[in-house]
Amino acid sequence: MATPRKKRTYTTAFEAARTLGQLFSPEGYTWETELPVRAKHVPLIIHISCNAHFTMFIAYIAGEILKRLDLEFVTVGGPENCCGSIQKNMGDPDLEADVATKAQLGFNRAKPRKVLSICPDCDDVFAEYPLKAASFVHANISDLVVEYLDALKPKMKPVNKRVVVHFHDASPSRVKDAGRVMTILKAIPGLEILPAQLAHGPGIHCQTVHPMAPHDQAAMFAEAKALEADALVVPYHSCYRQHIKMQLEFGVETQHYFGLLAEALDIPFEEPFKIYRLTDDLETVMGMLRPKIERLGYDEDLVRIYVDRAVFC
Amino acid sequence: MSSSWIEVGAEADFAGQMKVFQIGRKKVAVAGLDGGIFAFDGLCPHAFGPMHRAEVDGAIVTCPYHAWRFDLRDAGREIHGYRPLAMYDVKVEAGIVHVLFEAAASAVVLDSRPCKLSYVAA
Numbered sequence: 001m002a003t004p005r006k007k008r009t010y011t012t013a014f015e016a017a018r019t020l021g022q023l024f025s026p027e028g029y030t031w032e033t034e035l036p037v038r039a040k041h042v043p044l045i046i047h048i049s050c051n052a053h054f055t056m057f058i059a060y061i062a063g064e065i066l067k068r069l070d071l072e073f074v075t076v077g078g079p080e081n082c083c084g085s086i087q088k089n090m091g092d093p094d095l096e097a098d099v100a101t102k103a104q105l106g107f108n109r110a111k112p113r114k115v116l117s118i119c120p121d122c123d124d125v126f127a128e129y130p131l132k133a134a135s136f137v138h139a140n141i142s143d144l145v146v147e148y149l150d151a152l153k154p155k156m157k158p159v160n161k162r163v164v165v166h167f168h169d170a171s172p173s174r175v176k177d178a179g180r181v182m183t184i185l186k187a188i189p190g191l192e193i194l195p196a197q198l199a200h201g202p203g204i205h206c207q208t209v210h211p212m213a214p215h216d217q218a219a220m221f222a223e224a225k226a227l228e229a230d231a232l233v234v235p236y237h238s239c240y241r242q243h244i245k246m247q248l249e250f251g252v253e254t255q256h257y258f259g260l261l262a263e264a265l266d267i268p269f270e271e272p273f274k275i276y277r278l279t280d281d282l283e284t285v286m287g288m289l290r291p292k293i294e295r296l297g298y299d300e301d302l303v304r305i306y307v308d309r310a311v312f313c
Numbered sequence: 314m315s316s317s318w319i320e321v322g323a324e325a326d327f328a329g330q331m332k333v334f335q336i337g338r339k340k341v342a343v344a345g346l347d348g349g350i351f352a353f354d355g356l357c358p359h360a361f362g363p364m365h366r367a368e369v370d371g372a373i374v375t376c377p378y379h380a381w382r383f384d385l386r387d388a389g390r391e392i393h394g395y396r397p398l399a400m401y402d403v404k405v406e407a408g409i410v411h412v413l414f415e416a417a418a419s420a421v422v423l424d425s426r427p428c429k430l431s432y433v434a435a
Contacts, residue, residue: 009368009375010368010375010376010377010380011368011370011375011380011382013380014379014380015380018380018393034359078379079379079380080359080360080379082378082379087377087378090377092366092377095363095366095377095378098362098378099362099378099379102360102361102378106360
């Protein structure tokens with residue numbers, strides 16, 4: 001039976017993030033959706049961007065890294081902290097600026113020195129609409145790791161893998177991200193970065209609305225397979241979602257660079273999105289999720305729609 | 314300060330429509346939805362998103378900022394348990410809709426361009 005494709009609206013987009021964020025999170029993992037007016041001041045905020053709720057392990061690993069460095073932080077997420085790019089993509093660009101401002105006003109309650117987002121869209125929107133008199137600078141999550149890389153290096157164990165590094169360079173900020181990701185990967189002992197020629201992604205990231213062309217995607221994985229890569233390493237959660245399925249055809253795993261970092265730092269983590277996508281069957285995934293769906297009181301029919309759209313994209 | 318019934322327009326003008334008014338210092342949205350006429354705060358209680366640009370599903374209105382969703386048939390209760398949307402009493406007399414407001418004032422209709430993807434139940 002084909003899953004009814006509910007029209008994409010703010011309701012479905014944000015409810016998918018809310019719902020799948022809970023379903024795809026480690027047990028007991030929590031985040032703030034609304035910092036109180038008199039929030040405790042913390043130096044760092046990890047910002048879970050909207051669609052990054054489908055890949056919660058990234059935010060989870062970021063938090064575990066900060067704990068190992070004894071750094072105080074708070075994780076903020078939920079649609080309540082949307083940057084405004086969803087409004088722009090939905091055809092309401094006039095709402096983008098106010099949504100971006102509201103999110104940053106929320107962050108500012110904790111008076112952080114740095115706010116780190118997972119999604120490059122957030123990076124771009126917050127750069128376009130910076131909050132005046134903010135206590136913080138905003139940066140991509142990769143900036144966090146590079147800042148503390150010297151402190152992390154002694155804690156790393158070898159990760160003996162051969163990897164191809166997927167990247168985007170359509171804007172100066174993407175070029176910086178790619179540079180930081182490469183710096184991080186080169187710091188992981190044992191990792192062999194292979195000389196791939198076809199790992200370049202289009203646009204600013206592999207967005208669901210602007211995915212990598214199938215033939216380019218296949219060529220990238222065919223090359224990775226020919227190079228005997230253990231994994232294609234991706235910089236963004238969106239690329240991760242787009243490319244995981246290629247393992248079914250080419251046998252090359254897709255890993256977000258935070259996953260490799262976690263392996264190096266001995267941080268246990270799970271990747272439910274990957275597990276679900278590689279089953280390649282929606283009903284199997286629904287069976288796996290059913291106990292948690294029932295425990296959390298979600299509508300299974302709605303969850304099926306969200307999973308179909310978010311996972312089998 | 315005594316409350317007043319404020320006239321906002323003909324009942325027929327609200328069938329399947331949502332309008333927003335400036336009444337005193339408040340923005341008030343008035344909508345004909347799901348067989349009823351409802352008046353509610355024009356700004357979302359979360360981050361003051363424009364409720365007149367809400368997505369509509371029956372009598373549930375969803376703020377386009379962060380999808381806080383309010384049941385207008387349940388006193389503006391937010392369905393996730395967040396803060397409710399303030400609502401105003403409404404009466405229809407001789408085909409004219411009135412909103413009970415906190416003070417005497419006139420209602421000035423504002424431009425209420427809906428969100429591109431919003432829809433209003435007929």
